[in-house]
Amino acid sequence: xxxxxxxxxxxxxxxxxxxxxxxxxxxxxxxxxxxxxxxxxxxxxxxxxxxxxxxxxxxxxxxxxxxxxxxxxxxxxxxxxxxxxxxxxxxxxxxxxxxxxxxxxxxxxxxxxxxxxxxxxxxxxxxxxxxxxxx
Amino acid sequence: xxxxxxxxxxxxxxxxxxxxxxxxxxxxxxxxxxxxxxxxxxxxxxxxxxxxxxxxxxxxxxxxxxxxxxxxxxxxxxxxxxxxxxxxxxxxxxxxxxxxxxxxxxxxxxxxxxxxxxxxxxxxxxxxxxxxxxxxxxxxxxxxxxxxxxxxxxxxxxxxxxxxxxxxxxxxxxxxxxxxxxxxxxxxxxxxxxxxxxxxxxxxxxxxxxxxxxxxxxxxxxxxxxxxxxxx
Numbered sequence: 001x002x003x004x005x006x007x008x009x010x011x012x013x014x015x016x017x018x019x020x021x022x023x024x025x026x027x028x029x030x031x032x033x034x035x036x037x038x039x040x041x042x043x044x045x046x047x048x049x050x051x052x053x054x055x056x057x058x059x060x061x062x063x064x065x066x067x068x069x070x071x072x073x074x075x076x077x078x079x080x081x082x083x084x085x086x087x088x089x090x091x092x093x094x095x096x097x098x099x100x101x102x103x104x105x106x107x108x109x110x111x112x113x114x115x116x117x118x119x120x121x122x123x124x125x126x127x128x129x130x131x132x133x134x135x
Numbered sequence: 136x137x138x139x140x141x142x143x144x145x146x147x148x149x150x151x152x153x154x155x156x157x158x159x160x161x162x163x164x165x166x167x168x169x170x171x172x173x174x175x176x177x178x179x180x181x182x183x184x185x186x187x188x189x190x191x192x193x194x195x196x197x198x199x200x201x202x203x204x205x206x207x208x209x210x211x212x213x214x215x216x217x218x219x220x221x222x223x224x225x226x227x228x229x230x231x232x233x234x235x236x237x238x239x240x241x242x243x244x245x246x247x248x249x250x251x252x253x254x255x256x257x258x259x260x261x262x263x264x265x266x267x268x269x270x271x272x273x274x275x276x277x278x279x280x281x282x283x284x285x286x287x288x289x290x291x292x293x294x295x296x297x298x299x300x301x302x303x304x305x306x307x308x309x310x311x312x313x314x315x316x317x318x319x320x321x322x323x324x325x326x327x328x329x330x331x332x333x334x335x336x337x338x339x340x341x342x343x344x345x346x347x348x349x350x351x352x353x354x355x356x357x358x359x360x361x362x363x364x365x366x367x
Contacts, residue, residue, distance in 0.1 A: 025333065028192055031173070035188035035205060036310070068195050068333075069203035076206040100167035100200035103235030 026067035029055035049077045056090075068098050072105065084112040155326060160275040161341055163268050166332050167200040169236035172208050172219040177247035183219060186244055186262070186313055193317045194240070198331030202234055210234075231269030238275060241265045246281070249307040257285045260312045264320050278326045280316040 034051040037044070052074040059066040075090030088109050095105035153177035171189050175183035187204050195201040214233070216222050222230070227239045246261035261281040268275050323340070330336045 025196055025198070032188050032192050035191075036185060038205070039184035039188060067192075068200045069191060069206075073203035073206055076203065076209065086244070096201050099239075100235070101202070104202070 004108070022036065027055075027059045027062065027064050028067055029058050031055055031067060031070060031073075045077075048076070049081070052077060066093075066097060068101075069094070071103060072108075079112055079115070081106070082115075084116045088112045146153060147153075155276070157329065157342055159251065159268075159273060160266070161329065163273075163275050165199065165237035165266075165269070165275075167235065167237050168194060168203065168266070169196065169202050169207060169234050169239040169269075170204050171222045171230065171239060172211065173243060174219045174223050174241070174243040175247070177244050179247050182244050182247040182309070185310065186242070186247070186290055189310065189313050189317055190240070190242065193314075193321045194328070195333075197323070198329040198330075198334030198337060199328070200333070202236060227267040227272040228270055237269045238266050239269060241267065247309060253339075255285050256307060257283060258307050258309060258312060259283050260309055260316060262316055264322070276328070278320045280320045282312045282316050284312055349357065 030051065034048055034055070037051075038048040041047075052070065055070055056066050056074060059070075071090045071094035075087045075094065078084075078090065080129035091105045091108045093114065095102045095109075170187070173183040173187050173190075175186075187208065191201045191204050210233075211217070211222055216225070223241050223243075229272070231237065232238050243263045243265075243266075244261070245263060246259050248259050250257040250259070259282070262279070264276075264278045265274060266276040267273065318328075319325070323329055330338075330340050
């Protein structure tokens, strides 16, 4: 009897700790480690970008929610590499999934559009100045 | 009986009432939290970025939208704010307006050190966390966490201790301690954050004292959860 009680108690405890405290809402897929590695080895940039991409793919493939900030972080990484068109796709996804991000994402999408327009010197000249010069 | 006692003890540990005043945080009711780069008072120059990487996950897991920390850091650098202490000295309302955030979390590393003794290595971390309102700039919440880990001879005897010290000497690993400090700081009930809008228990887990002011002005109460989103 007593061992059974102990087992039951342990099972209840395990259940509580699993569902009451330790459960995570999102599939982070190592987002924090990816950031840490990026800061530790900034020269391994490709790995960082690939990890962000992997986090998004894994979360989407399982029908889960891509954690807050991950679409945007990936979009930013693409933007920094001059891949503005691809970046916009992810800024839009962040904006759609997380409405709190909308004002910032709209700003980033506008910036990306400016970076795309003068292809030779991305983002070097504000778009307003470029347009003014053309007229 | 034994089982009941164990459960009661666990329930008591979990239901420990929060000791701080949540009135301001509850009435501000932020949805979207900006985490800006960390001010580093330690001599380890890498600590700020390393610690920054640990903050998003536990905060988002409390049910808030957390702005992507690396994007934020890089955008601030582009705005001429590469120095974290400059960012921390900036008006919270201005920072939040730049990103569309409801509140901003300022984190400071007070200690991030390893002390090497003959056979033990003592690793110490200490952090201050302050959340400020994105409209008024008022402080909504704060916490302080510290942790000390010493590799000692309790487990593996002298040889084990020496081995542990050597391992620690090669690369003292601060990250588990940093994560533990964050987990303690953000746990609720505890010193941390009541559930944010993405958790099912949002607005249902509040201490009675913090709920009272909201109930006192019933005309505003139903509109309050939407209020932060309105200016966007």
